[in-house]
Amino acid sequence: MIEYRNLRVALLGAGSVGAQVASLLLEHGDELANRAGAGLELVGVAVRDLDAPRTANIPRELLTTDAESLILGADIVIELMGGLEPARTYILQALTSGADVITGNKALLATHGPELFELAEQVGAQLYYEAAVAGAIPIIRPLRDSLAGDRIKRILGIVNGTTNFILDRMDTAGESLEVALATATELGYAEKSDPSADIEGFDAAQKTAILASLAFHTTVPLDAVYREGITAITIEQVDAARKAGYVIKLLAICERMTDADGVEGVSARVYPALVPRSHPLAAVHGAKNAVFIEAEAAGDLMFYGAGAGGIETASAVLGDLVSAARRHVIGGPGVAESTHANLPILPISRVITRYQITLSVVDQPGVLAAVATLFSEHGVSVETVTQSVQAGADPARPSATLVIGTHEASEADLAATVAALETSQVVRAVTSVLRVEGS
Numbered sequence: 001m002i003e004y005r006n007l008r009v010a011l012l013g014a015g016s017v018g019a020q021v022a023s024l025l026l027e028h029g030d031e032l033a034n035r036a037g038a039g040l041e042l043v044g045v046a047v048r049d050l051d052a053p054r055t056a057n058i059p060r061e062l063l064t065t066d067a068e069s070l071i072l073g074a075d076i077v078i079e080l081m082g083g084l085e086p087a088r089t090y091i092l093q094a095l096t097s098g099a100d101v102i103t104g105n106k107a108l109l110a111t112h113g114p115e116l117f118e119l120a121e122q123v124g125a126q127l128y129y130e131a132a133v134a135g136a137i138p139i140i141r142p143l144r145d146s147l148a149g150d151r152i153k154r155i156l157g158i159v160n161g162t163t164n165f166i167l168d169r170m171d172t173a174g175e176s177l178e179v180a181l182a183t184a185t186e187l188g189y190a191e192k193s194d195p196s197a198d199i200e201g202f203d204a205a206q207k208t209a210i211l212a213s214l215a216f217h218t219t220v221p222l223d224a225v226y227r228e229g230i231t232a233i234t235i236e237q238v239d240a241a242r243k244a245g246y247v248i249k250l251l252a253i254c255e256r257m258t259d260a261d262g263v264e265g266v267s268a269r270v271y272p273a274l275v276p277r278s279h280p281l282a283a284v285h286g287a288k289n290a291v292f293i294e295a296e297a298a299g300d301l302m303f304y305g306a307g308a309g310g311i312e313t314a315s316a317v318l319g320d321l322v323s324a325a326r327r328h329v330i331g332g333p334g335v336a337e338s339t340h341a342n343l344p345i346l347p348i349s350r351v352i353t354r355y356q357i358t359l360s361v362v363d364q365p366g367v368l369a370a371v372a373t374l375f376s377e378h379g380v381s382v383e384t385v386t387q388s389v390q391a392g393a394d395p396a397r398p399s400a401t402l403v404i405g406t407h408e409a410s411e412a413d414l415a416a417t418v419a420a421l422e423t424s425q426v427v428r429a430v431t432s433v434l435r436v437e438g439s
């Protein structure tokens with residue numbers, strides 16, 4: 001048995017992920033010590049309630065409600081409490097005391113990341129956060145290290161398990177959003193305190209801010225991420241998408257792009273979009289996550305796996321723990337986050353993509369031409385038109401459904417086109433507007 005120097009590890013929070021981290025660390029400690037080249041001694045677990053039930057057994061003598069004393073005596077602090085405060089204060093205290101910090105807290109990183117990374121750099125400590133995006137899937141380290149020599153063009157990610165589960169159930173089982181959300185909550189995918197974090201796209205937006213900052217070496221603040229959730233998606237849209245060869249996915253999109261005025265910048269956005277069934281992301285079912293990266297030299301890469309779950313996410317945390325311990329053994333300063341590129345963040349109105357618009361129109365001669373004119377007047381080029389005629393209740397006022405696919409157009413031009421369609425005499429209703437991504 002090799003004798004290693006012991007590193008003191010403090011764990012803050014013993015919920016779904018924290019309890020599994022404690023249990024795996026206690027069970028596999030010797031194995032991890034051999035990999036890290038240092039002993040990993042769990043010196044304490046800060047909890048709110050010493051007697052609360054947990055998903056894994058943690059020896060009672062390790063539990064404490066005094067997080068601050070625990071932090072002060074640690075070489076490595078693992079924060080798995082979630083929320084902004086006191087997590088932010090505890091991480092600042094840990095870094096100030098010289099400890100490396102590991103966290104899965106995407107809300108905190110997306111909101112206060114620059115402050116935390118700046119302090120880590122000042123004191124020569126390291127902040128690890130593999131669990132914060134796409135749970136168990138290695139994505140932070142590949143972007144930060146493996147792809148550091150490449151240029152990322154675009155990331156399309158399914159980074160929220162709850163919404164992917166819901167959209168998948170709507171598509172494959174015809175369930176309503178409400179029924180599928182209840183199952184996702186029961187299965188423990190949805191955020192316990194507030195499922196709107198999932199279905200309104202807040203969780204995905206936090207992860208998008210983190211991914212875009214890393215991919216484009218630029219600080220992308222959370223409020224610069226455009227966000228739409230899935231609450232307006234109807235079963236009719238899901239069915240129509242299937243018939244047209246698409247599937248609707250809530251996508252996290254990080255893109256380096258040049259807008260119509262030639263301004264080069266970064267777009268970070270979250271919305272439900274039509275993805276062709278032939279795209280690898282269309283095959284991501286249930287609560288699974290996947291991150292599809294288009295890089296200049298490496299080409300297309302896809303990272304797939306469990307984006308949520310206690311033990312799955314604990315795997316990412318323990319990977320960070322081994323990395324942190326190795327750095328303690330080897331020594332040297334922490335690596336700073338690279339934000340040197342300092343690119344402007346483009347607003348949603350500057351984004352250029354493709355769209356599919358569904359209209360209910362009056363079925364009479366000249367309607368198609370009138371609709372096509374509205375598109376061209378606003379600079380949006382039509383690629384495909386599909387028409388179907390409905391019998392309707394009133395034979396004197398027949399209706400038709402037009403599904404119009406566009407070439408690439410800017411959000412601003414598309415919005416102006418939709419506004420014009422909504423007031424047109426020949427259009428009864430604009431029933432669906434969806435972006436098309438991944439083709």
Ligand SMILES: NC(=O)C1=CN([C@@H]2O[C@H](COP(=O)(O)OP(=O)(O)OC[C@H]3O[C@@H](n4cnc5c(N)ncnc54)[C@H](O)[C@@H]3O)[C@@H](O)[C@H]2O)C=CC1
Pocket residue numbers: 012013014015016017018046047048049067080081082083086104105106107131132133134135192307308309310313
């Ligand atoms: N559960 C998942 O699948 C994933 C979670 N994460 C992130 O990991 C972190 C932890 O998530 P979960 O374990 O799911 O949350 P959880 O809600 O199950 O656990 C958090 C625990 O921290 C405790 N806690 C809160 N404030 C505390 C305080 N001041 N002092 C001591 N204990 C405190 C709570 O009592 C609770 O037991 C969050 O930041 C979450 O966003 C990231 C990826 C996936």
Ligand SMILES: N[C@@H](CC=O)C(=O)O
Pocket residue numbers: 134135159160161162163189190191198203307308309
């Ligand atoms: N609620 C989140 C959990 C992981 O981050 C999700 O559904 O993906």
Ligand code: NA
Pocket residue numbers: 130131132133134135136137138139140316
């Ligand atoms: Na991850």
